[in-house]
Amino acid sequence: MRIIQRRIELKALEGQGWKMLYGRRKTGKTFLVQNFLDYDEFFFVGRDGVVYDRTNGGTMTSAEFINLFPRFLKRGRVVVDEFHRLPSRFLDVLHAYSGRGELILVTSTLWLSRRVLLSKESPLLGIVTPVRVGLIDEREILVELSRELGGRELVEASAYLREPLLIQPYRPSLREFLTDYLFSAGLMIRELIGETFTEEVKELTAVYEVIMKGIADGKRTSTELSSLLYSRGLIEKDNPGVLQRYLLILTDMGILRKLPVTGKRRRKFSYQHSSPLLDLHFYLEEKYAYTELETPREFIARAVNEKVPKAVEGFVESLLSKVYGLRPVRIEKPKLELDIALQGFNRLELVGEVKWKKRVKREEVRRLEDRLGKFKCRRVLIVPSEDVLEKKPEDIEVLTPEELLELARESLKNMERK
Structure with a gap:
């Protein structure tokens, strides 16, 4: 069984206080809580409003759960998964008991994340710390999958297996x-x-x-x-x-x-x-x-x-942006499109192209040199292997899956030291 620890999200969940995990369905929110966090009570709210006690077994109605909720908070850390399915008065109860105990709320709906997290009228504004759980971080999936994969397959699989439902x-x-x-x-x-x-x-x-x-x-x-x-x-x-x-x-x-x-x-x-x-x-x-x-x-x-x-282009761009702490941008100039453009505070810091194919001809490398040569910053070329190049480019750094993996490992180590 493949298990990705998701250290980045876990780090965001450290410390006391109420937390709210939100994001699209099937991004691993419930799995993350159940397998990597300590809790004393875990409740799941079904579509029909029935509340399932995942810790002790049994069920209760929404009304019964809301009435008992203050008592649950006294027992330790409480998890309420898909809490948006409870009646709206539950938000008022949360507001009334804010600051007491430890609470983790989980939701997958668009409308609720918008209303609860971003609305000025939200009863939870300033009470819960929002933690978005999206796809698995590029660095983590690359490092974890390197235990069983390498080369071209490692990068391609990492690009898609950031989607947790594909991992198993x-x-x-x-x-x-x-x-x-x-x-x-x-x-x-x-x-x-x-x-x-x-x-x-x-x-x-x-x-x-x-x-x-x-x-x-x-x-x-x-x-x-x-x-x-x-x-x-x-x-x-x-x-x-x-x-x-x-x-x-x-x-x-x-x-x-x-x-x-x-x-x-x-x-x-x-x-x-x-x-x-x-x-x-x-x-x-x-x-x-x-x-x-x-x-x-x-x-x-x-x-x-x-x-x-x-997909590999997007994966590498996002990976490098996190490794170097830069922001991805799009360059819109006549007859000039780049696969990767990363910006610092006020200028481009890195530009690059991805040639994810079996052969990169000499003429294509020359065109690449001309195109990237227009930029006075770091220039990179990403290929599945240096063997695909008929000519090694001048003044351009070539990155293969092995180099990308090393960058990901070092970035995660630096993050853990902070």
């Missing part, structure tokens, strides 16, 4: 595994995402879904997404400003990444899926409606081979 069923090779998984379990992924929006009205859910399909299909700005939604009759006007609340919620939950675009006078952002699995899923939905229509396995395999190198 995965078997090499990653591309064949993904093809089989999506071919048989695509509907499950669709339902997984649907559960995240169960508290939203259907019209809003349709907007969210089209946004995620559009981003997977390469529409990365609010302008492009607004045009898409307008063309499908989901918004009344083609106005990017209308989308901001949807994009904000999706980024707050960690479903999307929001990257600033440099080279533009007005403030502009580019969006992408945090999860390569969801990016692949929504791409297949947009192209083939693969969970509703019979789709040949070969179509899915073709999409997997197309998307994996892109």
